[in-house]
Amino acid sequence: FAFDTVIHGGTIVTATDTYKADIGIRDGRIAAVAESLAGGTKRIDATGRLVMPGGIEGHAHIAQESSTKIMTADDYYTGSVSAAFGGNSSFIPFAAQHRGQSLDDVVAIYDERAAPNSVIDYSYHLIVSDPSPEVLEEQLPRAFARGITSFKVFMTYDLLNLGDGGMLDVLTVAKTHGALTMVHAENNDMVKWMNKRLAAKGLTAPKYHAISRPELAEEEAINRAVTLAKLVDAPLFVVHVSTEAGAAIIRRETQAGVKLFAETCPQYLALTREDLDRPGMEGAKFMCSPPVRDAQTQEALWRHIQAGTFMSVSSDHAPYRYDETGKLFNGADVPYPKIANGMPGIAMRLPWLFSEGVVKGRISANQFVALTSTNAAKVFGMARKGSIAPGFDADIAIWDPNETRVVSLDDQHDNMDYTPFEGLTVTGWPRTVLNRGELVVEERELVATRGRGRFVARDTVDLTGRPGYRAPELDPARNFGADIAP
Ligand code: DUC
Ligand code: ZN
Ligand code: ZN
Ligand code: ZN
Numbered sequence: 001f002a003f004d005t006v007i008h009g010g011t012i013v014t015a016t017d018t019y020k021a022d023i024g025i026r027d028g029r030i031a032a033v034a035e036s037l038a039g040g041t042k043r044i045d046a047t048g049r050l051v052m053p054g055g056i057e058g059h060a061h062i063a064q065e066s067s068t069k070i071m072t073a074d075d076y077y078t079g080s081v082s083a084a085f086g087g088n089s090s091f092i093p094f095a096a097q098h099r100g101q102s103l104d105d106v107v108a109i110y111d112e113r114a115a116p117n118s119v120i121d122y123s124y125h126l127i128v129s130d131p132s133p134e135v136l137e138e139q140l141p142r143a144f145a146r147g148i149t150s151f152k153v154f155m156t157y158d159l160l161n162l163g164d165g166g167m168l169d170v171l172t173v174a175k176t177h178g179a180l181t182m183v184h185a186e187n188n189d190m191v192k193w194m195n196k197r198l199a200a201k202g203l204t205a206p207k208y209h210a211i212s213r214p215e216l217a218e219e220e221a222i223n224r225a226v227t228l229a230k231l232v233d234a235p236l237f238v239v240h241v242s243t244e245a246g247a248a249i250i251r252r253e254t255q256a257g258v259k260l261f262a263e264t265c266p267q268y269l270a271l272t273r274e275d276l277d278r279p280g281m282e283g284a285k286f287m288c289s290p291p292v293r294d295a296q297t298q299e300a301l302w303r304h305i306q307a308g309t310f311m312s313v314s315s316d317h318a319p320y321r322y323d324e325t326g327k328l329f330n331g332a333d334v335p336y337p338k339i340a341n342g343m344p345g346i347a348m349r350l351p352w353l354f355s356e357g358v359v360k361g362r363i364s365a366n367q368f369v370a371l372t373s374t375n376a377a378k379v380f381g382m383a384r385k386g387s388i389a390p391g392f393d394a395d396i397a398i399w400d401p402n403e404t405r406v407v408s409l410d411d412q413h414d415n416m417d418y419t420p421f422e423g424l425t426v427t428g429w430p431r432t433v434l435n436r437g438e439l440v441v442e443e444r445e446l447v448a449t450r451g452r453g454r455f456v457a458r459d460t461v462d463l464t465g466r467p468g469y470r471a472p473e474l475d476p477a478r479n480f481g482a483d484i485a486p
Pocket of ligand 1: 289318341342
């Protein structure tokens with residue numbers, strides 16, 4: 001047996017097991033996992049280290065223009081480098097359609113942005129903002145056929161939200177092809193009404209952003225999104241859940257068999273609305289949508305992570321610098337609705353979750369792997385990624401579980417001028433990351449060449465354990481006289 005690389009002496013952690021073994025890699029894949037492996041053109045000593053599947057970042061905004069034309073600070077080079085330093089070996093950013101644009105053009109634009117630049121494997125979730133008949137009947141199926149098997153829709157923002165009918169159309173097309181619809185669930189009219197009331201009182205500082213997007217706006221929209229998905233018995237993924245009430249809906253309906261998935265993000269566990277209450281515009285650094293909430297919500301979201309309500313914890317990396325290219329694009333002293341929503345964090349997702357989750361005893365190391373890699377591989381259709389076993393891609397992160405550092409901007413390796421995690425103490429850091437057997441980061445030095453990452457054509461969503469829900473009127477077995485089931 002000839003191996004290109006052998007990782008020896010480490011403790012392997014997967015979503016189900018923890019054990020000491022060596023890993024033999026050949027032609028980019030894991031060829032053997034055994035107690036002791038000789039050989040290897042390159043041998044990596046992992047003594048005292050944890051050897052885990054590389055993270056799969058399922059939610060990031062990279063080289064993406066917002067609907068109001070503000071470009072993220074990270075392109076596919078800096079974004080993928082930052083992801084790799086954060087222990088990720090692949091990621092799935094969004095490819096965003098602006099209204100009037102064909103999805104074929106959108107995919108071509110993002111291919112140009114990603115292919116020459118990414119240092120790790122990548123795919124896209126398509127953001128659909130304009131579900132015209134051509135989009136629904138031709139372009140979405142074409143995107144699906146080339147392995148883009150998930151689509152994000154919005155229930156908020158005037159330039160993005162589809163309305164309930166548009167959502168039903170997208171859900172139905174996705175269902176027909178085995179694709180997955182992701183949803184940003186906040187009630188648009190509730191937010192706009194709050195904005196109007198706050199503006200009338202002159203309350204426009206960044207801290208009012210958190211007030212303007214009430215927890216009830218998320219709860220209502222999650223309930224509505226799940227109800228729409230039930231009508232057509234389509235799978236649904238609720239992104240960036242930030243409330244206890246929202247998580248409770250996910251839990252209840254998942255247990256009832258609905259084809260439902262959800263994530264939350266470190267910012268909802270680490271930050272509160274008090275972080276927006278800073279002098280001047282500083283609070284803008286902590287603005288994201290949905291907004292960060294309070295300590296009670298943090299505890300509730302942790303309980304839902306422990307109980308398995310969330311299938312993943314994603315970064316929602318949305319990097320807008322604290323300058324005129326990003327947060328202050330519309331001016332240095334503008335009301336909060338004119339400030340870009342989002343914060344960076346792709347390099348902190350895994351270290352932060354490991355430190356707060358595994359080191360502090362809230363979750364096991366196996367749960368950590370499930371939440372950061374294995375479940376994303378299953379739900380987003382990356383069958384060869386997300387585990388350590390013969391036949392899988394050699395996507396591996398080697399961690400020092402004992403290294404303790406205070407978080408700084410230098411650790412991020414992104415193109416940002418701040419990190420919202422600055423000053424937190426984090427124990428457990430990824431040191432070496434491989435993607436398809438190639439070193440991307442070695443002992444916290446970048447060794448990959450620009451553009452080595454490859455597009456991953458994805459499979460369909462794994463719906464194991466989710467029988468679904470049949471609306472009686474759309475259930476052919478009930479035969480109410482008009483079969484219009486999608
Ligand atoms: N939604 C996201 O997913 N990220 C940033 C802002 C937003 O509205
Ligand atoms: Zn060995
Ligand atoms: Zn969103
Ligand atoms: Zn996002």
